[in-house]
Amino acid sequence: MNELLIYILPGAAVLAGCLFYVRRKRTRRHSENVISMNAVSKKRNKKGQAxxxxxxxxxxxxxxxxxxIVRGLCKDCRKKAEVHEELYPV
Known part of the structure; x- marks a missing residue:
């Protein structure tokens, strides 16, 4: 019985340590995938889209x-495109 405890207890401790390490590493990786929307809005160009x-x-x-096909058109290009093709607002 004592020999069984000598082998099982350290094995269980190693297994628990491995599980703790894997779970901790997984949550750390998940937090790196989350970005702040404030940083994204600051990087966005204030002049608008092309x-x-x-x-x-x-x-x-x-x-x-x-x-x-969806296209973003400025006012000048929209007037030119309306003459040549049928456009539907999205």
Whole structure:
């Protein structure tokens, strides 16, 4: 009986230590995947997004054409595109 305790107790202690180490490592990795939204909004360009056609940055209005392709167009490009194709607001 004593020999059984001599082998089982240290084995159980090693197993418990391994489980503790793995769980701690997993939670640490999960916390690295979480980012603050404040950092993302500061990095975002304040000038707006680039137009799909002329690539100028500014306020865009998003449209889809007959094929379902969504494009962000500025006011000038929108007027030109309305003449040539049917645009649907998204």
């Amino acid at each position: 137009c799909s056609k002329c690539k100028q940055r500014g306020d865009l209005i998003f449209y889809a054409n007959d094929a379902g």
